[in-house]
Amino acid sequence: MGGLREVTPPLVVPGPTGVAIRTRLRVSSADASVLTGVGMFLGSLASRDLAARSRQGLSHDAASWAVRKRELTESSSARWAGSVTKATHDQWALTRRGHMAEMEWLRGQITRIEARLARPLGAKAEKRAGAVRGYATRSEWHAKSRRLRILQHRLTALQTEWAAGRVHVVRGGKRLARLRHHLDEAGLSRQAWQERWRTARMFLAADGESGKRCGNETIRVTESGELSIRLPADLAHLANAPHGRYVLDAHVAFTHQACEWRDRIVADRAVAYRIHLDVLRGRWYVTASWQRAAAPVPPLRAALARGVVAVDMNDGHLAAWHLDVHGNPVGAPRRFFYDLSGSAQHRDARIRHALTRLLHHPAYRGLLDRDRGPRLHRRQDAREARSQQVVPSPHLPLSHCQVQGPAGLDGRRVERRHRRGGPGLHLTVGCPALAEAAGDSGS
Numbered sequence: 001m002g003g004l005r006e007v008t009p010p011l012v013v014p015g016p017t018g019v020a021i022r023t024r025l026r027v028s029s030a031d032a033s034v035l036t037g038v039g040m041f042l043g044s045l046a047s048r049d050l051a052a053r054s055r056q057g058l059s060h061d062a063a064s065w066a067v068r069k070r071e072l073t074e075s076s077s078a079r080w081a082g083s084v085t086k087a088t089h090d091q092w093a094l095t096r097r098g099h100m101a102e103m104e105w106l107r108g109q110i111t112r113i114e115a116r117l118a119r120p121l122g123a124k125a126e127k128r129a130g131a132v133r134g135y136a137t138r139s140e141w142h143a144k145s146r147r148l149r150i151l152q153h154r155l156t157a158l159q160t161e162w163a164a165g166r167v168h169v170v171r172g173g174k175r176l177a178r179l180r181h182h183l184d185e186a187g188l189s190r191q192a193w194q195e196r197w198r199t200a201r202m203f204l205a206a207d208g209e210s211g212k213r214c215g216n217e218t219i220r221v222t223e224s225g226e227l228s229i230r231l232p233a234d235l236a237h238l239a240n241a242p243h244g245r246y247v248l249d250a251h252v253a254f255t256h257q258a259c260e261w262r263d264r265i266v267a268d269r270a271v272a273y274r275i276h277l278d279v280l281r282g283r284w285y286v287t288a289s290w291q292r293a294a295a296p297v298p299p300l301r302a303a304l305a306r307g308v309v310a311v312d313m314n315d316g317h318l319a320a321w322h323l324d325v326h327g328n329p330v331g332a333p334r335r336f337f338y339d340l341s342g343s344a345q346h347r348d349a350r351i352r353h354a355l356t357r358l359l360h361h362p363a364y365r366g367l368l369d370r371d372r373g374p375r376l377h378r379r380q381d382a383r384e385a386r387s388q389q390v391v392p393s394p395h396l397p398l399s400h401c402q403v404q405g406p407a408g409l410d411g412r413r414v415e416r417r418h419r420r421g422g423p424g425l426h427l428t429v430g431c432p433a434l435a436e437a438a439g440d441s442g443s
Contacts (some may be wrong), residue, residue, distance in 0.1 A: 012299070014099060015141065017291050017292055017293070018292075019289060019290055021254050021257045021293060023253060024285055025284040030249070031248045032284065034238050036162055037235060037238070038231065038232065038235060039277075041205045042232065044076065044203065046087060049085060050088045050091060051088070054092065057166060058164075065089075067363075069085050072084055076312070077218075077232060078316030079218045080230070087287065095168070096167060106154055107155065112150060113144050116133070116134060119133065120134050138378055179255065180258055199277050202277070204276065208273075208290060209270055209271050212268060214268065215265050220332070221273065221286070223262060225251035226252075227286065228241060270290060271290045272290065274287045275289055308323050316340065319335050320333055334356075334358075336358050337354070409429075
């Protein structure tokens with residue numbers, strides 16, 4: 001093949017099963033004081049539990065988990081203790097995965113440097129023989145040999161810590177902790193950094209419970225938008241409602257996926273909530289999340305029955321083509337412009353707005369099924385239109401889009417890679433014909 005990449009056969013990828021929606025909480029000063037106090041109190045319990053879990057290392061078991069949970073229950077509640085311990089285990093597991101990823105990266109770097117050090121100086125790469133090129137000069141060879149020893153030392157230390165079950169984790173973020181020593185360079189005062197640090201270490205998250213009222217007994221949001229939290233035992237004096245609960249003056253109003261959220265809480269199905277404070281904006285937010293059943297995956301022929309829309313993500317605009325069932329473009333492309341300046345959140349919002357304009361365009365409205373949502377897939381070249389992965393996704397925001405391909409990019413990485421000057425990304429939007437899907441699957 002002369003080193004050409006093999007084209008994988010096309011397939012339909014199932015859509016995501018997790019949903020997360022967020023809205024702003026316009027809290028009063030009394031609500032903000034209570035939320036801050038509860039968050040800091042539970043954050044201290046979470047820090048203590050994380051330290052205990054880290055000391056256990058690989059010797060952790062169900063019995064030790066139960067002991068930690070009972071210790072937290074005395075000052076909070078059984079449900080808060082369950083949420084804290086679960087968050088601790090998730091954070092510890094995430095740190096272990098990062099530990100493993102760093103070791104894999106170090107092994108890859110060591111292998112590459114060793115291969116180039118073994119080649120003569122100035123040697124060219126030989127693709128047929130699988131040989132890499134050598135370093136250009138003796139000074140570069142010497143610098144890379146020193147780099148190799150440093151990487152090998154780092155890998156040895158990480159392997160020792162991995163075998164012992166030792167992790168390095170910081171509640172609030174390692175980047176923010178390091179920023180404490182560079183306040184002048186960051187343009188922050190000590191008080192401003194302390195406010196960020198306290199906010200980042202707060203804990204106000206509760207897992208959902210099926211069968212309980214509105215799907216969550218700890219942080220409850222009713223159908224009318226009333227938000228109440230179950231106070232920890234040590235803060236029960238702050239309650240303004242029966243059974244040790246505090247009802248906020250602010251009301252919750254979800255817009256995205258609001259119907260699905262309302263159906264869940266009316267049926268008392270599990271919904272997890274997280275309340276957090278954005279220090280830079282001075283705003284409180286509440287995030288609701290839940291899992292939905294995986295939708296049946298239609299056959300590829302059914303997904304392409306009514307054609308698709310190919311979207312090329314370029315610098316400053318989306319170029320959209322209508323593709324027929326064979327993957328050939330029909331007509332001239334249409335462009336939807338956006339601006340990539342500003343913060344990452346603003347860039348994501350502008351790209352989502354461009355996708356929204358595309359989906360509402362009269363030329364493409366007939367190709368999209370509003371009940372099923374868009375279908376996105378990654379294309380690196382127009383010649384590969386027939387051999388790409390068609391990915392269903394029920395979410396319009398780019399941060400939730402499922403983008404599948406050899407690199408495994410998600411929406412945020414796609415936008416970041418585009419800013420760095422990488423190759424343009426091609427998205428294809430379409431929908432399956434459900435009636436034709438049933439007929440195709442039976443043939």
